[in-house]
Structure formats: structure tokens, C-alpha cells
Amino acid sequence: MNYEIISEVKNGTLTRNTNLIKDAIQTFEGKQIVIKIEKAKKKRSTPQNSYLWGVVVPIVQNTLKEVGHTLTKDQTHDLLKLKFLKETLIVDESTGETIERIKSTTELSTSQMMDYFAGIREWIFDFFGVTIPEPNQDLTLTLE
Incomplete structure (x- = not known):
């Protein structure tokens, strides 16, 4: 299962969707995961x-x-x-x-x-x- 959750960083911390991120991480309890962080791109309009x-x-x-x-x-x-x-x-x-x-x-x-x-x-x-x-x-x- 993959998750794509968009947030914003201000003063070194995430400003939104932090509960979604925590919930997503909890679904992988006991497993190795890869965390990829990249700048959000505007999808085709x-x-x-x-x-x-x-x-x-x-x-x-x-x-x-x-x-x-x-x-x-x-x-x-x-x-x-x-x-x-x-x-x-x-x-x-x-x-x-x-x-x-x-x-x-x-x-x-x-x-x-x-x-x-x-x-x-x-x-x-x-x-x-x-x-x-x-x-x-x-x-x-x-x-x-």
C-alpha cells in the first residue's frame, strides 16, 4: 500500500495532515518502510x-x-x-x-x-x- 499525503513545512515542522501521516505510518507497524520526501508538483490542470x-x-x-x-x-x-x-x-x-x-x-x-x-x-x-x-x-x- 502506498500513501501520498501533502503537507507544508514551516519553521521545520509540518503544518497540515500530520494525523494522516501518523495513521499511514501506523499501518506499517513491524515492517520496514521507505519515506520519500519531495517538493509537491502541481498536477495537470x-x-x-x-x-x-x-x-x-x-x-x-x-x-x-x-x-x-x-x-x-x-x-x-x-x-x-x-x-x-x-x-x-x-x-x-x-x-x-x-x-x-x-x-x-x-x-x-x-x-x-x-x-x-x-x-x-x-x-x-x-x-x-x-x-x-x-x-x-x-x-x-x-x-x-
Whole structure:
């Protein structure tokens, strides 16, 4: 079991969720544990998620359809994660054994999401000549 509990440090002490931390530690009574402390990162935002599903995925999906690959939105999303969010984990350092896993976009910080979008925009332009607008770019759609 893993716990992720966010707190804040002021004057060398935790300012919130201390009871949650104590309760979490008690669930491991008699066992060895690893405590990892890192700066909290802001997770991807709701506007970023909307941009992903409302702009990026549909443009990539339509581009792939034009070259003969009909995919659903979910399949397109999975393809983008496979291409840009694959990571290699070392299983055994002594043998060099590794495994690969695909990160979820829910794991990404807001800045990592921006990097993810930049990679997708660069790839789709380089290979297909398609421009995906920036998230903050004002667009005008003209229908004929």
C-alpha cells in the first residue's frame, strides 16, 4: 500500500495532515518502510485536460485518419502516450534487466504536460505538416 499525503513545512515542522501521516505510518507497524520526501508538483490542470481531449487528440486522430488509420479518441490518446510517455524502469541493476511502462497523463505536472504537448505538436508538424494551435492561441473557425 502506498500513501501520498501533502503537507507544508514551516519553521521545520509540518503544518497540515500530520494525523494522516501518523495513521499511514501506523499501518506499517513491524515492517520496514521507505519515506520519500519531495517538493509537491502541481498536477495537470483541467484546462490542459480540455486542450488535450478537445484540440490535440482530435487533430491527431483526424490526421491519422487522412493517411488511412482510423482510430477512436481513446486509441489515439493511447498511441500518443506510447510515443511520448514511455519510460524504462531498471528492475535489477546487477543484471541490467529493465521493463517499460507507459505513464498516464494524470501523473504529469503542469510543466510536464506542456512538454508533452510540445512534443506532439513538433511530431505532427514534422511528419504530417499539420499545425496544432498552442493552448492559449486565439482561433477563428470559418465554416463554408
